[in-house]
Amino acid sequence: MFNDIGALELVTLVVLAVLVFGPDKLPKVIQDVTRTIRKIREFSDSAKQDIRQELGPEFKDFEFEDLNPKTFLRKQLDNDELGLKEIRNGFDLKKEMAEVADAVHSRDAESSASGSSSSGSSGSAGSGSGRVDMSKKPGPSERPAADDRPPFDADAT
Numbered sequence: 699m700f701n702d703i704g705a706l707e708l709v710t711l712v713v714l715a716v717l718v719f720g721p722d723k724l725p726k727v728i729q730d731v732t733r734t735i736r737k738i739r740e741f742s743d744s745a746k747q748d749i750r751q752e753l754g755p756e757f758k759d760f761e762f763e764d765l766n767p768k769t770f771l772r773k774q775l776d777n778d779e780l781g782l783k784e785i786r787n788g789f790d791l792k793k794e795m796a797e798v799a800d801a802v803h804s805r806d807a808e809s810s811a812s813g814s815s816s817s818g819s820s821g822s823a824g825s826g827s828g829r830v831d832m833s834k835k836p837g838p839s840e841r842p843a844a845d846d847r848p849p850f851d852a853d854a855t
Contacts, residue, residue, distance in 0.1 A: 703711075719727050746762060753760060764770050
């Protein structure tokens, strides 16, 4: 709960507590706070125990931490029955991103070079390199007029 509080913040909180409550009332306030936290924990443990009893013996391994989506997914993905560890270990995100970046940068360089040498040979440059041209370039008949508006979907707004 307080994992991200450093020493400086802790000292600041102590000084602030002494200033607000005073040195004579501070021990009583600390006792009241710890008693309240203890009661809340006892209430929580009691509620968990009641829920486990109501669920029955088939849920004896049930952990309330599994209700947290992150914990549940982590537990399910660590399960080796699905074979996901091999897939996860075989996938290198940095390598894939580098390949995509290389493809994009080389495509930009090829299209600008082919565009300056000949205007209609971008298809031959794309097929010669073995890469697919992913950029959408409208043909002469597909170019929108200056007064055309982009499509508008009234249901989407």
